[in-house]
Amino acid sequence: MSDFTPNIQVFCCHYTSQQALSVSPEGLRADGFPAGASINRVVCGGKLKVSSLLKAFEDGADGVCVVACPEDKCHNLMGSQRAAKRAGAVKKVLAELGLEAERISMHHLERGFHQEFVTVAQEMEQRVKAMGPSPIKGEK
Amino acid sequence: MIVAERKPVDEILKMIGGAKRVLILGCRGCVSVCSAGGEREVEILASMLKVGRKKEGKPIEIIEASLVRQCDKEYIDSIDQWDGQFDAILSMACGVGVNFIANLRPMVNVYPAVNTSFFGGSAEQGVWSEQCAGCGDCVLHVTGGLCPVARCAKSLMNGPCGGSQDGRCEIHRDVPCIWQSVYEKLNGLGRQEQMLELAPIRDWRSAGHGGPRTAVRDDLTV
Known part of the structure; x- marks a missing residue:
């Protein structure tokens, strides 16, 4: 378990990820972005689908973070609220399947690269390390 | 539309048992509109299963598909393209779809992935409410267009009952008394005297109490 590198999938909207994506992967890691974390950009949080988030778990994610604009500052008005609803739906699905609902988290961040963006992934990494690998990966 | 959830x-995993290959079949009719069994929901259910x-250590192969409708034979026939590729069908259509597949494909294991709930409409985004009971003997012309069969907890034909308080039903404060609404509607239209007309004792056979119902349009049967 000690060499366990959690697979963290971070789904973010164009606006919350644009600065993060503008730096090199090395630069992002240097800021503390976890080694097993990947960024998946969608044009707006409202475009995020429940099935895409579930597919991430299906494909081996140990944890999923959704990052979108502040609830009242979405570039497309309601997108980040919709993202939160869909992350909430996946949380319920995980619980329904007997998996830890904490494996998915929702965050509303201001635009631009800042430490909170990295912290979101770091916190998920810590949470997943405490829970262990996703039970559907067959790794114990 | 028919509303389902x-x-x-x-429950779904239990009903499909050990099936290793499942065809999840959505319907692009009512259940698609109420976001219970359309293409998007097929995708989600496939992922969930x-x-x-995987968690149980019993991987499953899934074919995802949806039909225009599952309540017409010609669309059900298209299931044959997956012959031999599945052990069971999980229908995300209303109960009509499940019945149609069961009727037309006797050797196919078909299971319902949704509970068919009611005939209703979208009250607001993401919220549906029952509006019609499909009772087969519509009385909306005397109730201002508001259905006492579906929307009165007691299906009273001469309401309101004594449990109506402040325009609310006694079963829950969130439920409006439909007979209060009928009164307000008729009053607004200047037809309040219609409330004084006694509805006769009703023959409920048309509501399914006389067994399964059939509708025949002779001019369309050739």
Whole structure:
């Protein structure tokens, strides 16, 4: 378990990820972005689908973070609220399947690269390390 | 539309048992509109079942598809393109679709992935409410267009009952008394005297109490 590198999938909207994506992967890691974390950009949080988030778990994610604009500052008005609803739906699905609902988290961040963006992934990494690998990966 | 809701995933996993290959079949009719069994929901359920079965250590192969409707023979016939590729069908259509597949494909294991709930409409985004009971003997012309069969907890034909308080039903404060609404509607239209007309004792055979119902349009049967 000690060499366990959690697979963290971070789904973010164009606006919350644009600065993060503008730096090199090395630069992002240097800021503390976890080694097993990947960024998946969608044009707006409202475009995020429940099935895409579930597919991430299906494909081996140990944890999923959704990052979108502040609830009242979405570039497309309601997108980040919709993202939160869909992350909430996946949380319920995980619980329904007997998996830890904490494996998915929702965050509303201001635009631009800042430490909170990295912290979101770091916190998920810590949470997943405490829970262990996703039970559907067959790794114990 | 017919409103449905997905069954709990553990119930679905239990009903498909050890099936290794499942065809999840959505319907692009009512259940698609109420977001219970359209293409998007097929995709979600497929993912849920794959995750659920991986967790059990019993992987599952899933074919995802949806039909224009599951309540017409010509669309059901298209299931044959997947012949031999599945052990069971999980229908996300209303109960009519499940029945149609069961009627037309006697050797196919078909299971319902949704609970068929009611005939209703979208009250607001993501919220549906029952509006019609499909009772077969419509009385909306005397109730201002508001259905006492579906929307009165007691299906009273001469309401309101004594449990109506402040325009609310006694079963719950969130439920409006439909007979209060009928009164307000008729009053607004200047037809309040219609409330004084006694509805006769009703013959409920048309509501299904006389067995399964059939509708025949002779001019369309050739």
